[in-house]
Amino acid sequence: MSGAAFRRAMLADIGGLRARHPQAFAVPLRQRLAVIGAAAAAAGLAIVAMLYLDFSLLRILRGLGRLGEFAALMLPPSPDGRFLAFLQALGETLAIAFLGTLTAALFAFPFAFLAARNANPNPFLRFATKRGFDVLRSVDVLIWALIWINVVGLGPFAGALAIACSDFGALGKLFAEAIETADRKPQEGVTASGGSTLDRLRFGLLPGMLPVLASQVLYFFESNTRSATIIGIVGAGGIGTYLTELIRVLELQQVAFLVTMILVTVAAIDFVSARLRRAIIGPAAR
Amino acid sequence: MTQRIANLPPERARTLAAAYAAAIAGARRRNLAVLAVLLVLIVLAGAMAEVRPLTFLENIRNFTAYLGRIMPPLSPGTLPGDLAAWYWGLPKWTMLLGETLLMAYLGTLFGGIAAFGLCFLATANLVRSRLLCFATRRFLELCRTVPEVVFALLFVIAFGLGPMVGVMALAIHTAGALGKLFSEVVENIDMKPVEGLTASGASWVETARFAVVPQVLSNFASYGLLRFEMNVRGAGVMGFVGAGGIGQEFLVAIRNFYYSDVSAILLMIIVTVIGIDLGTERLRHALLGRESAR
Numbered sequence: 001m002s003g004a005a006f007r008r009a010m011l012a013d014i015g016g017l018r019a020r021h022p023q024a025f026a027v028p029l030r031q032r033l034a035v036i037g038a039a040a041a042a043a044g045l046a047i048v049a050m051l052y053l054d055f056s057l058l059r060i061l062r063g064l065g066r067l068g069e070f071a072a073l074m075l076p077p078s079p080d081g082r083f084l085a086f087l088q089a090l091g092e093t094l095a096i097a098f099l100g101t102l103t104a105a106l107f108a109f110p111f112a113f114l115a116a117r118n119a120n121p122n123p124f125l126r127f128a129t130k131r132g133f134d135v136l137r138s139v140d141v142l143i144w145a146l147i148w149i150n151v152v153g154l155g156p157f158a159g160a161l162a163i164a165c166s167d168f169g170a171l172g173k174l175f176a177e178a179i180e181t182a183d184r185k186p187q188e189g190v191t192a193s194g195g196s197t198l199d200r201l202r203f204g205l206l207p208g209m210l211p212v213l214a215s216q217v218l219y220f221f222e223s224n225t226r227s228a229t230i231i232g233i234v235g236a237g238g239i240g241t242y243l244t245e246l247i248r249v250l251e252l253q254q255v256a257f258l259v260t261m262i263l264v265t266v267a268a269i270d271f272v273s274a275r276l277r278r279a280i281i282g283p284a285a286r
Numbered sequence: 287m288t289q290r291i292a293n294l295p296p297e298r299a300r301t302l303a304a305a306y307a308a309a310i311a312g313a314r315r316r317n318l319a320v321l322a323v324l325l326v327l328i329v330l331a332g333a334m335a336e337v338r339p340l341t342f343l344e345n346i347r348n349f350t351a352y353l354g355r356i357m358p359p360l361s362p363g364t365l366p367g368d369l370a371a372w373y374w375g376l377p378k379w380t381m382l383l384g385e386t387l388l389m390a391y392l393g394t395l396f397g398g399i400a401a402f403g404l405c406f407l408a409t410a411n412l413v414r415s416r417l418l419c420f421a422t423r424r425f426l427e428l429c430r431t432v433p434e435v436v437f438a439l440l441f442v443i444a445f446g447l448g449p450m451v452g453v454m455a456l457a458i459h460t461a462g463a464l465g466k467l468f469s470e471v472v473e474n475i476d477m478k479p480v481e482g483l484t485a486s487g488a489s490w491v492e493t494a495r496f497a498v499v500p501q502v503l504s505n506f507a508s509y510g511l512l513r514f515e516m517n518v519r520g521a522g523v524m525g526f527v528g529a530g531g532i533g534q535e536f537l538v539a540i541r542n543f544y545y546s547d548v549s550a551i552l553l554m555i556i557v558t559v560i561g562i563d564l565g566t567e568r569l570r571h572a573l574l575g576r577e578s579a580r
Contacts, residue, residue, distance in 0.1 A: 046395055049388040053449040053530070063445030070444060095331035102328065138559035139552070142435075142523040146540050151349045152342060156335040230433040234526060237335065244527075247439045259432060266431050 070252055077256035086242060090261060092156050093238035096231065097224040100163025105217045107168050112175030119179055119201060130176070136169030141227050145236040156237025163224050163231070171220060178212045179205065211281040218273040218280075225269050229262050356549040372546055379532065383554055385449055386531035389524065390517040392453045397460025398510045401426075404461065405468035406494050411477065423469075429462025434520055438529040449530025456517050456524070464513055471505045472498060504573045511566040511573075518562050522555055 010017070018025050079086055113119040115129040144162035152158050187204030195203065232240025239258060246255050294302070358372040373379075406412055408422040437455035445451050479497035488496070525533025532551065539547040 042395065046392060049392050053385065053388060053392070053453065055450050055453075059445055059450065063441070066444040067440075070440070091334050095334035098327065098331045099335055099337065102324075134560055134563070135556055138519065138556050138563070140519050140523045142526055143536070143552070143555075146537070147352070148349075150352055150540070151345050152338075157337050157342070160335050160337065226431065226433055230435045233435055233439070243436060244439065247436075247443065250443070259436070263428070263431055 073250070073252040074256035076253065077260055078253045079257045080251070080254050082254065086239070086258060086261060089232075089239040089242055090265060093228045093232075093240075094225060094265070096156050096159040096163060096236075096238050097221060097228040099160040100228070101167060101217060101221045101224050103160070103164040104167030104171050104220070105213075107164070108171035108175050109213070111168075112172050112179060113201070115172060115176035116179035118182075118184075119205075130173070133169040133172040133176075136165055137173065138169075139166060141166045141231060142234055145231050145234050149235060154235045154237075159228060159231040159236035159238055162236060163228060167220055167224065171216065174216050175213060178209055178216075182209055214280045215277045218277050222266075222269055222273050225266055356545045356552075358546045358549055372550055375535075375547065375550070379535065379551060379554055382532040382535055383558060386521045386524075386533075387518060387558070389449050389452045389456065389531055390514060390521040393456025393521065394460055394510060394514040394517050396453070396457035398464055398506075398513070400457065400461035401464035401468050402506070404465045405472055406498070408465060408469040409472045411473055411475075412480070412490075412494065412498070422465075426462045426465040426469075429458050430466065431462070432459075434459040435523065435527055438524055439527050442528050447528045447530075449524075452521060452524035452529035452531060455529060456520060459520075460513055460517060464509060467509045468502070468506055471502045471509075475501045508570045508573050511570050515559075515563055515566050518559055522559075 111129060111133075115126055115133065117126065120126050120129075141162050144165045145159055148158040148161040148165075152161065182205055186208065187200045190200045190204040228238050228240075229243070230240045232238045232242070233244045235241065239262065243255065243258055246252075246258065293299070358368065360368045360372070404422055404426060407418055408426060410416075410419055413419045434455045437458055438451055441451040441454055445454070475498060479501070480493055483493045483497045521531050521533075522536075523533045525531045525535065526537050528534070532555065536548070536551045536555070538544075539551060
């Protein structure tokens with residue numbers, strides 16, 4: 001049967017097709033109403049929010065004009081002779097991210113066992129550890145930085161502590177999940193050949209888990225370089241200190257230079273850590 | 287029945303033991319090298335970040351003392367009155383927290399819409415032009431690499447203070463982050479519906495609408511909810527640079543040492559964030575569960 005003939009034959013029976021496969025021709029009214037209702041609710045909430053938050057078209061247009069001026073002022077990016085100072089600040093940022101992530105990982109590792117169902121049989125301790133992680137995680141890095149500045153004073157040390165605190169919560173949760181989803185068979189093997197609980201964790205669990213942990217820590221280091229660039233906004237060291245100051249005094253050429261430096265650094269770290277991750281967990285399971 | 291396994295000939299056993307020792311020694315050397323590099327990096331980073339362990343040990347008492355100071359003066363006898371005094375600013379703080387949530391909602395919504403529009407252009411399987419694909423990807427990368435607080439700082443100068451600026455900053459960052467995740471979802475779709483629609487002569491937009499969107503929608507929604515969760519956290523600190531929400535009030539409380547206010551606002555932020563985490567997690571599981579059940 002040729003295409004045209006086939007089409008004619010199908011169209012001749014269009015009424016029958018419609019009766020036999022109603023869902024192919026029209027979405028049921030209730031489903032359609034539900035979709036429209038959800039979209040309308042989302043849009044309505046958006047409009048209310050925009051009114052409540054004082055959105056104004058005039059301000060946006062005027063601001064866009066000013067942003068255009070800023071963009072013109074940013075060119076060409078230039079360090080204005082402060083390249084070395086910027087480089088040092090960038091190094092400080094990297095150091096903050098590195099120390100923060102490492103400290104968080106070192107502390108998260110033992111506590112994760114407390115939060116994992118198959119390593120810690122005590123439900124109360126487990127629950128308390130998990131909620132503790134939640135609390136640490138839900139406080140933003142900038143807030144942690146403010147708190148630590150009160151304790152150790154202004155400077156990068158407070159920044160490193162801030163990153164360590166908020167990552168402790170995040171990594172602890174992830175590590176605990178990694179422990180819980182680990183393959184049980186090696187552990188059963190160790191138990192069957194007479195190993196103690198500690199032997200089971202050390203020889204049955206750890207070897208399979210370590211690559212996953214390492215990859216997660218690398219991933220966090222990557223994202224922490226980003227957070228560490230802004231931590232200077234509240235005075236906790238690194239390149240953010242310069243960034244805030246230069247934006248406030250409208251030294252936009254230097255701002256553009258700084259942002260470019262950050263972008264290049266982050267891209268380089270992404271590249272290196274992606275390669276390291278692949279080397280650690282092998283090419284198959286990315 | 288027990289059976290004794292015969293010993294290996296001593297020569298053979300020695301060779302095997304030596305091979306084992308060599309293999310272990312190789313792995314051990316590598317581990318030691320990694321450790322040494324890590325140690326050097328730690329010392330270097332410690333010097334750069336001005337880590338002072340002694341100051342830290344001296345000041346750790348300050349941390350506990352700080353925690354003690356922000357504890358509200360609650361006593362069982364006069365609990366209602368104490369609570370009322372602790373949360374004296376409850377109406378104002380609730381309003382500001384509501385503002386923060388609305389900022390996060392709008393930022394996620396606008397950013398999500400932008401990401402939805404852009405993600406199809408950043409996929410290698412739907413876009414023929416490599417240049418367009420490359421340009422979109424770099425643009426999304428720029429949007430997500432610059433932290434939202436930096437955008438907010440710039441926008442505050444251009445647009446003036448207020449929550450609108452915070453929403454714009456969140457939206458740009460969200461567009462970059464979600465655009466990448468969305469485009470990865472689109473690249474992993476089943477291509478057969480696309481081929482079917484292309485074969486029956488559908489335009490590019492029709493193909494995207496009827497072959498791609500139904501496959502990816504639940505994943506998109508799940509990622510959008512995850513981003514909303516992050517944006518609530520991000521919106522909470524927008525006030526630090528004057529971009530609205532509860533952050534401003536919190537910063538004032540910390541800088542001016544209004545100790546009990548600090549704990550009151552912090553507790554409100556923590557409870558809100560945890561509540562939203564739990565809520566979105568449930569929604570996400572429901573969405574993805576339906577997907578895998580199909």
